[in-house]
Amino acid sequence: MRTEPARRLIDTVAWVRIEDGRILCARPRGKDIFYIPGGKREGDETDAQTLLREIEEELTVELLPHTVVHVGTYEAPVPDAVVRMACYTADYSGILTASSEIDEIAWFTYAHRDDVPPVDQLLFDDLVEAGLLAR
8 A cells, every 4th residue: 555755834824915806915036926925934933923024024014913813724735745824814004015025016806816826726716705806
């Protein structure tokens, strides 16, 4: 009996910011694909700590910790790994601005689903089904 080797887990958190039926996405410096803003935890950070740090680093705004709400966790395979993305909404203060880590920010509708990675596509599917993301 042959067993599949365990895939490495890429554990991430993401900020789901929806305005006017569009979701905020960011294209990291040097990459061709857009992602839901967020990133990987450092050390023993909690999801909330990771989220607050990553969003400040990427988009130069401060998320308001008391407004952070978990909206879902998604998993999708990528070559040699599985990406897990814990998604949160939160209010923020400041002006959304791409940092030196980010080449571009954009507001996507469901029509842009193919422009994001597979794990992000799962979130897009749920958001459009819930009537939160415009087609």
